Amino acid sequence: DTGVSQDPRHKITKRGQNVTFRCDPISEHNRLYWYRQTLGQGPEFLTYFQNEAQLEKSRLLSDRFSAERPKGSFSTLEIQRTEQGDSAMYLCASTSQSLLEKLFFGSGTQLSVL
Amino acid sequence: GQQVMQIPQYQHVQEGEDFTTYCNSSTTLSNIQWYKQRPGGHPVFLIQLVKSGEVKKQKRLTFQFGEAKKNSSLHITATQTTDVGTYFCAGGQAGNNRKLIWGLGTSLAVNP
Numbered sequence: 187d188t189g190v191s192q193d194p195r196h197k198i199t200k201r202g203q204n205v206t207f208r209c210d211p212i213s214e215h216n217r218l219y220w221y222r223q224t225l226g227q228g229p230e231f232l233t234y235f236q237n238e239a240q241l242e243k244s245r246l247l248s249d250r251f252s253a254e255r256p257k258g259s260f261s262t263l264e265i266q267r268t269e270q271g272d273s274a275m276y277l278c279a280s281t282s283q284s285l286l287e288k289l290f291f292g293s294g295t296q297l298s299v300l
Numbered sequence: 301g302q303q304v305m306q307i308p309q310y311q312h313v314q315e316g317e318d319f320t321t322y323c324n325s326s327t328t329l330s331n332i333q334w335y336k337q338r339p340g341g342h343p344v345f346l347i348q349l350v351k352s353g354e355v356k357k358q359k360r361l362t363f364q365f366g367e368a369k370k371n372s373s374l375h376i377t378a379t380q381t382t383d384v385g386t387y388f389c390a391g392g393q394a395g396n397n398r399k400l401i402w403g404l405g406t407s408l409a410v411n412p
């Protein structure tokens with residue numbers, strides 16, 4: 187499978203717990219994005235990596251959110267002290283400059299905070 | 301801030317009818333992309349338009365980018381049940397093409 191993969195597919199957690207999601211992009215893609223999507227809404231930009239460098243982060247993003255891409259390959263998104271409002275689908279997408287930012291999305295991680 | 305408005309929010313058609321969704325930006329876009337998201341699925345890239353006035357076709361789908369690069373449309377001729385899903389436009393910002401501004405999407409339902 188050469189698509190974008192995300193793990194886990196579903197995560198249920200209690201308010202206040204920390205969660206971490208993983209994204210494995212398409213191997214030749216050097217750009218990686220995290221988006222959040224709630225029902226009836228379009229994807230909301232969270233952050234963007236080019237190789238291992240985090241080049242942009244949404245100003246709307248709480249400091250409870252952190253993302254890494256240590257070796258320029260897979261990425262992790264951590265949410266600390268989760269809140270019910272964090273419940274959403276977290277989507278990862280990858281691309282490369284040669285693709286003119288055409289995004290390839292993973293299947294997402296559905297987070298439910300109880 | 302920059303916004304991309306998309307209308308209608310919902311559209312319900314009989315199979316065989318045509319369908320159009322419109323996308324309008326408050327600012328000039330560098331490019332516009334269209335994605336389709338099936339129920340329970342993730343967005344899948346359909347097309348990218350870059351040039352002013354550009355028109356592209358994919359079988360029954362016709363995509364247009366306005367002359368001012370502020371609006372776009374997706375037209376589906378003779379809808380089929382396989383067209384069901386939410387269609388999103390996403391605009392690239394001039395000077396920052398990496399961060400797309402997404403519309404809220406148009407959800408299409410098709411009655412067989």
